[in-house]
Amino acid sequence: MKDYLQILKKSTLFSSLQDQEIEQFLKAFPVMQKNYQKHETVLWAGNQVTSLGIVLEGCVHVVKEDFWGNRNIVAQVCPAQVFAETYACVENSVLQVDVVAAETSKILFLELGGLLAFQAQDKRNDQIVHNLLSILAEKNLQMNAKLTHISQRTTREKLLSYLSEEALRHGSPEFVIPFNRQQLADYLSVDRSAMSNELCKMRDEGILSFHKSCFQLFV
Known part of the structure; x- marks a missing residue:
C-alpha cells in the first residue's frame, strides 16, 4: 500500500494527516484492493454496500440506468477520489447506481464500520470523520450543480x-x-x-x- 501513499495523501479522506498516521490507519483494520478492466462493473445496483471505495489508478463512472436501459452518468471518480460513501454510511441501504470502470482501474475498499471503530478508539483521528463529512458535503454540491444543468x-x-x-x-x-x-x-x-x-x-x-x-x- 506504500506504493499508493502519495495518491491517498491527495484524498480528502486523509486530509491533514501525516504519512505515518495514514499508514497506521490502514493497518488498524482490513482493507481490500481490487483491479478492474475497462467497462467492468465495480459495484452493482441493488446490492448492499458497507465499504467506500478510493480510486488508486484509472477512473470509474457512477451510472444510473432506468428500466429501459437508458444510462445517465451521475459522476466521474478519478484517482484519490471516493465513491459509495453515502450508501456505506446508511445501514442496510441498497445501492441505486452502478459503478463501472471507465478504464483499467485499481480500487481500495475501506470498511466504513472499521473506520468508525478506529475513530472511536483514537480521538486524535476525529479528523477522518471530519474529512468524511467534507466529502459528503462536496458530493452534495456536485449533485446540485448537475441538477442545475439538467433542469435547463x-x-x-x-x-x-x-x-x-x-x-x-x-x-x-x-x-x-x-x-x-x-x-x-x-x-x-x-x-x-x-x-x-x-x-x-x-x-x-x-x-x-x-x-x-x-x-x-x-x-
Missing part, C-alpha cells in the same frame, strides 16, 4: 450551463472536460446526435470552438 429546458441551455461552470472552475475560457461525446450526453441526459448538432451550431455562431474534449468559449 433545451439541449443548448444544458450545454451552456455545464460549459460555463467548467470555464469558471478552470478560471479560463479554454479548458478540457473529463467526458467524451457519449459520456457528456449521458451526463446531461440528452441525445448524443442532438447534442453534437447543437455544439456544431454554437461553433458556427461563434459561441465556442472545440476539438474532442477541448473547449473554448467566446464572449
